Amino acid sequence: MANLTKRDLVMQISKKTGLTQQEVFSVIQLTLDGITDALSTGRDVELRNFGVFEVRLTKSRVGRNPNKPEHDVVIPARATVKFKSGKIMRQRVLLRTDELRVNTSA
Numbered sequence: 001m002a003n004l005t006k007r008d009l010v011m012q013i014s015k016k017t018g019l020t021q022q023e024v025f026s027v028i029q030l031t032l033d034g035i036t037d038a039l040s041t042g043r044d045v046e047l048r049n050f051g052v053f054e055v056r057l058t059k060s061r062v063g064r065n066p067n068k069p070e071h072d073v074v075i076p077a078r079a080t081v082k083f084k085s086g087k088i089m090r091q092r093v094l095l096r097t098d099e100l101r102v103n104t105s106a
Contacts, residue, residue, distance in 0.1 A: 049088040
């Protein structure tokens with residue numbers, strides 16, 4: 001199954017709403033820009049029934065270069081985005097559990 005792209009979303013929403021693809025693209029892009037701006041300024045983003053985006057600091061750790069395993073590399077702590085799914089999304093995704101089990105055991 002192919003990934004869902006921004007273009008796919010634009011086309012789906014355009015069909016359902018009757019808005020032009022350019023109008024839908026603008027709204028989606030402004031939404032994504034708003035989420036990015038909020039996260040980059042220290043604000044969490046909560047979308048009810050979808051989930052919460054928040055910035056977390058990872059711990060620094062020691063890694064190894066597989067080509068030179070004798071050399072340790074310090075990977076510094078850094079800010080990353082964490083996503084916690086909302087209740088409705090979690091419930092709908094949970095329905096795929098059996099399907100995924102079958103695919104991974106084959």
